Amino acid sequence: EAGVTQFPSHSVIEKGQTVTLRCDPISGHDNLYWYRRVMGKEIKFLLHFVKESKQDESGMPNNRFLAERTGGTYSTLKVQPAELEDSGVYFCASSQSSEQYFGPGTRLTVT
């Protein structure tokens, strides 16, 4: 069974540009989460989808971040316009119950 996949693995963009991250969850997992780790700090929750619906978006930092989950399958996280403080590793996770399984992450660098 394939795990959670994320694309791209790395992205380097300039301040003010737009970036879109993609996550493909484990097949059959209704729950999809986005997390972020900034500058070696803790992994912080961004938001949670149940199928195509946003269940909890309390961790989204501001309206420059937009997450979607088309048809309840893959999800995208768009940052527009990107700021320097958005640099970090963005993780996606999926679950069908309590256990959350993480993808390899996308390392975003904003210069």
Add this chain to the structure above:
Amino acid sequence: GENVEQHPSTLSVQEGDSAVIKCTYSDSASNYFPWYKQELGKGPQLIIDIRSNVGEKKDQRIAVTLNKTAKHFSLHITETQPEDSAVYFCAAKYGGTASKLTFGTGTRLQVTL
């Protein structure tokens, strides 16, 4: 909201020795406590978890203990091997089954030969 503290931030042990990583949480309603191992260039991998109705759980060389009264939980690795070297994260969850996780800041474990 929930807050999780993790100590130590770095830990160096000799191969064969034991390693212990400790976490505390703030919300007494938290009911699920997973531990993740992150190797270089990879995402966090779930290695063991414990629920609030259990005090201890063991899986081969790895064990987790939970003290609900003190709001502490710990990861114990025995007979450490070089491949145990990684960053370990504790986490806590309160609310429903699929609620978000709140993570500690991570412990970098180095197992030396």
